[in-house]
Amino acid sequence: MRTFNLTICLIISALRLAMPCPAALAQAAYGDDIAGELIQDTTWTGTCVLQGTVVVRPGVVLKIEPGTIVLMKDGASLAVYGQLLADGAESEPIRFTHHDDGVTWRQIVFVEADDSRLAHCIIEYADSEGAHQDYYEAGPRTYHEAVAVLASHVDMESCIFQNLPDESANAEGDAIAIISDDPDHPGDATANIRGCRFSSIGQGVHTRYSYVLVEDCFFTGKRGDNDDVDLWGESTPPPLIRNNLFLNPEHDDMINPTRCSAVIVGNVIAGSDDHGVVLRDRCFPVMINNLIYDCRNAGVAVENSCEALLVNNTIVDCGRGLRLFDLGRWGPPYRLTPGGGTATVVNCVIWDCPQPITLTDSSNTDIEDRGSHLTVRYCDIEGGRDGVSISGAHSTLTWQEGNMDAAPHFAGPDARDYHVRSEAGRWAPRAQSWVRDRVTSPCIDAGDPNANWTAELWPHGRRTNLGAFGGTPQASMSLSIAGSPADLNSDDAVDAEDLRMLGDLWLKDDVLLAEDINRDGVVNLPDFALFADDWRWER
Ligand SMILES: [Ca+2]
Ligand SMILES: [Ca+2]
Ligand SMILES: [Ca+2]
Ligand SMILES: [Ca+2]
Numbered sequence: 001m002r003t004f005n006l007t008i009c010l011i012i013s014a015l016r017l018a019m020p021c022p023a024a025l026a027q028a029a030y031g032d033d034i035a036g037e038l039i040q041d042t043t044w045t046g047t048c049v050l051q052g053t054v055v056v057r058p059g060v061v062l063k064i065e066p067g068t069i070v071l072m073k074d075g076a077s078l079a080v081y082g083q084l085l086a087d088g089a090e091s092e093p094i095r096f097t098h099h100d101d102g103v104t105w106r107q108i109v110f111v112e113a114d115d116s117r118l119a120h121c122i123i124e125y126a127d128s129e130g131a132h133q134d135y136y137e138a139g140p141r142t143y144h145e146a147v148a149v150l151a152s153h154v155d156m157e158s159c160i161f162q163n164l165p166d167e168s169a170n171a172e173g174d175a176i177a178i179i180s181d182d183p184d185h186p187g188d189a190t191a192n193i194r195g196c197r198f199s200s201i202g203q204g205v206h207t208r209y210s211y212v213l214v215e216d217c218f219f220t221g222k223r224g225d226n227d228d229v230d231l232w233g234e235s236t237p238p239p240l241i242r243n244n245l246f247l248n249p250e251h252d253d254m255i256n257p258t259r260c261s262a263v264i265v266g267n268v269i270a271g272s273d274d275h276g277v278v279l280r281d282r283c284f285p286v287m288i289n290n291l292i293y294d295c296r297n298a299g300v301a302v303e304n305s306c307e308a309l310l311v312n313n314t315i316v317d318c319g320r321g322l323r324l325f326d327l328g329r330w331g332p333p334y335r336l337t338p339g340g341g342t343a344t345v346v347n348c349v350i351w352d353c354p355q356p357i358t359l360t361d362s363s364n365t366d367i368e369d370r371g372s373h374l375t376v377r378y379c380d381i382e383g384g385r386d387g388v389s390i391s392g393a394h395s396t397l398t399w400q401e402g403n404m405d406a407a408p409h410f411a412g413p414d415a416r417d418y419h420v421r422s423e424a425g426r427w428a429p430r431a432q433s434w435v436r437d438r439v440t441s442p443c444i445d446a447g448d449p450n451a452n453w454t455a456e457l458w459p460h461g462r463r464t465n466l467g468a469f470g471g472t473p474q475a476s477m478s479l480s481i482a483g484s485p486a487d488l489n490s491d492d493a494v495d496a497e498d499l500r501m502l503g504d505l506w507l508k509d510d511v512l513l514a515e516d517i518n519r520d521g522v523v524n525l526p527d528f529a530l531f532a533d534d535w536r537w538e539r
Contacts, residue, residue: 033073038082044068049099056082058112066120067092072105074098075127080113080152088120090158098125104165109143110152111185117155123147124163128173132206132230136333138183145177145206151187154178157194164201172202172224180209180235188235193217202226207260209233215242222249227278231257234283238262247271253278258336261285266472270294270416276318279306280327282337287313291418291468298323299353302341302372312347312447314418314468316410321350321381324372324395326362338364340372340395347447349380349408349467356382361392371395378402378448380466402448408467409441419469420444424459425477425519427469432511434477434519443467445478454490457514458483473512486534488514494537502531 034048037055045065051073056062060082064070066089070078076099078084088094098105104127110116123146130144146164147156156176164173175198180189192213198204200221205214205228212231219228228246231239239262246254248271255264259281269276269292276295279285280303290313292299299315301323302308315321324341340362350356359372371394381387384405388397409421411428419426420441425434447453447464455471456464461478464471483490488498505515508523517527 038062044070047071049073050076050078050105053077053079053106056080056084056113058082061085061114063087064094066094068094070094070096071099072096072125074100074103075106077106078108080108080110080116083114084108084110084116084118086118086121090120093120093122093160094118095122096124096126097122107143107146107148109148109150110154111150112187113152113154115153115155117157118147118159119155119157121156121159123159123161123175125165126173127165128175129165129171129202129224130174131225132174132177132203132232133333135179135208135232136335140184141179141182143177143179145174145203147175148177148179149189149191150179150182150185151189153190155192155194156196157192159196160199161196161201161204162199170223171200172222172226174203174206174226175201176205178205178207178210178212180207181233198222198228203230204228206230207232207235207239209235210239211235211237212239213242214239214244217244218247219244219254220247220249222254223251225252227253227256229255231255231260231262233259234261238285240265242266244268246276249273256280257283257285259283263288265289267291269299272296275299275301275323276315277301278303279308279341280304280336281306283307284309287311289313289468289470289472293317293416293418295319299350301325302343303327303336304329304341305337305339307342308344310343310345310348311451312464312466312468312470314349315351315353316349316413316418317352319353320355320358321353322357322374324358324374325360326364326372328363330364338362338367339369342373344375345377345379347378347451347464347466347470349443350387351380351382351408351410352413353382355389356387357389359388359390359392359395359397361394369394374398375400376403378446378451378466380404380406380408380443380446402446404442404446406442408443409437409439411437418467419474420465420467420476422476422478424479427474427476427512429474433521440479441465441476443470444476445480447471457512457519458485458487458517460490473514483539484534484537485517486531486537490514492539494531494534498531502528 033051064086126146128146161175203226256278261284272295276292295318298320299318362370375398377400411417421437443466445461445463453464456475461480486494517530
């Protein structure tokens, strides 16, 4: 029954399969099921039952309507060589699920497909447990993830990955693989993964030599020897992991680029029994504006000849704040480059960690440089220079200007609010408003004078703050009134360009906008009055 029946497909094709499921002609051969190949553009709606491997041929477009339920029989797959446009809606998601209790389906795989989309889809009960280490060895590959993308581009928006492979307490099925180095289908694979939820599963996103944008996603309850975002190999551009929330997994690391110069920006990473972020092997990753707390082993690990740049991160309440070392694993299957970790740390706060920073030599005696190497400037490190522990004769610390050891005055560490206090104004995320404190944190305006402060709202002090919110609109306000509140683009002049910006957002009802000059949550006449006061201001 699973073999492809050309005659049936041609008949289906002749009728231009665009009908509610089950498809009438497919019923003749396969009962209520859809099976074989789609060789004509097709739209699915209602309830569809898939069995075996359903193939979307090259050049064929499969559309799936909002609210469609795709019931996958035991071991069923959807293999897309053409294009899949599964556009659910928030109120009418598309559900890819199993046909019967107790069975699992195999996979949605894209192979040299046309640009495809999964939006508002729920993906569950796929048989997707397995180890990404399987892909380290040369030879044929079997991808185990629920969604595998080979040499294709797929946008995934507002999707939910859950119950992989089932709802049991130790289920650790993996969600997504984006693969550019498949031996049979090599070629750039890319994905934009936005607003998705990864709930109590194994690995979330795995890449090999692939660009991904992972943005505004929520990862929680992860299980097993899996990382939420596991990136392997370089790509152009490098992966961008931005504004995600990683919360309370039970095990393992949250973000782990290996030999991958990923850009990791604006994430909240909290509650791991291992590391928050692991930066591994020969690569040059960058971390900016991340808040990392409650990671038992370390907030950030830099390993095996990785050279990392850490700017404006807050790392707090972790076993170690930052850890530079050689993990080993030089042989197969990992084959990591021997060597310590190297990091340049600027505008960061590391606080309330039993060991703020540790550097360890590599135990590999065959390499020229066995040291871990750290450069620190404009940082607030608990214990100051003594907060850096160095073990081994080869590791080095370069302690530069602007560092301090001063209580950062977090707003509410018990409530995990790590904005720093200010008499001039502090953003209160729960209240979504600005509040004033009785103390002002020394982290305000303490950043590298050359760092870009211009996204901070006035009064910004014309200098970036330390920590995760420094250099962002959520930066705590300065006691200095340098600059002008009407200089909306921070170019040291109030002119027609600022007026245009004010006009563009006129009556906009939103917070954290420079145009909302009185910071009351709406851009309107009182803001224009303040703007007019400073019209033609120039520094
Ligand atoms: Ca896994
Ligand atoms: Ca500032
Ligand atoms: Ca301006
Ligand atoms: Ca206003």
